[in-house]
Amino acid sequence: MRNEPPDRGGPAGAGQPTRDRERTRAAIISAAGRLIAERGSGVSLAAIAAEAGVSKGALTHHFPSRAALHAALIEDVGERLWDEVSADVDLSEARPGMFTRAYIRVLASDSEATRAVFFPSSILLSLGSGEFVDAHSAAEAQRWRAAFAADGLPTDLGLALRCAAEGLAANAGSVFLSAEELALTRTRLLALAEAPSPHE
Structure with missing residues (x-):
């Protein structure tokens, strides 16, 4: 009786190389994000590889x-923030402003995605601008604009709330905004994000 090599094509082995590739890719993106936030966009690819193992x-x-890695990092950061906000949308509210209120709640939290986008040492600020950064950022901005436009709040109110929430996120944890001030402002922004009644 011969010893047959194990069958790699069956269900037990199916998808393993793909999962390994995805894990490696995710590890590289995560390492790049950490090092770029710490050291800036000029960090060497060798250092990123070592950090990723x-x-x-x-x-x-x-x-x-490097441009391909930066593009993947920008996409990853944007997706993480999008996913957090989308997960925070409370469908039971069933009134205009659901997406905006979720955005305010997430940006007023200390989430990793919020820090990656809005903190002064954020990944996006560390990458600066450039053709690929600007092109991807423009596409990402359009997606967010469409979500806010469909949210049902008056355009000027939605824009003011969005910018205020982004200001909170950028200052959270700094000496310019205490935890109490953050909580107070969050509560006020959420109240403002309730759609005005028709007679207002």
Whole structure:
């Protein structure tokens, strides 16, 4: 009786290489985010690979250029914030402003996604601008604009609330905004995010 090699094509082995690739890619993006936030966008690819626990060759296999890695990082940060806000939408409210109120709640929290986007040492600020950053940011901004436009609040009110929430997120944890001030402002913004009645 021969010893047959194990069957790699069956259900037990199905998808394993894909999962490994996804894990490696996620580890690289996570490491890049940490190091870029700490050291700036000029951090070496070798340092990012070491932080991710992979070879530089593995990094360049997934991201053939620094620009490709930066683009993936921007997309990842944007998706994490989008997912947090979407998960916080309370469908039981069933009135205009649900998305805006979720946005305020998330930005007034100390979430990792909020810090990655809005803190002074954020990944997005560390990457600065450039053709690929600007192009991706423009597409991302359009997605957010569409969500706010569909939220049912008057345009000027929605825009003011959005900018105020972003100001909160940028100042959270700083000497310019205490925890009490953050909570007070969050409560006020959420109250303002209730749709005005028709006679107002």
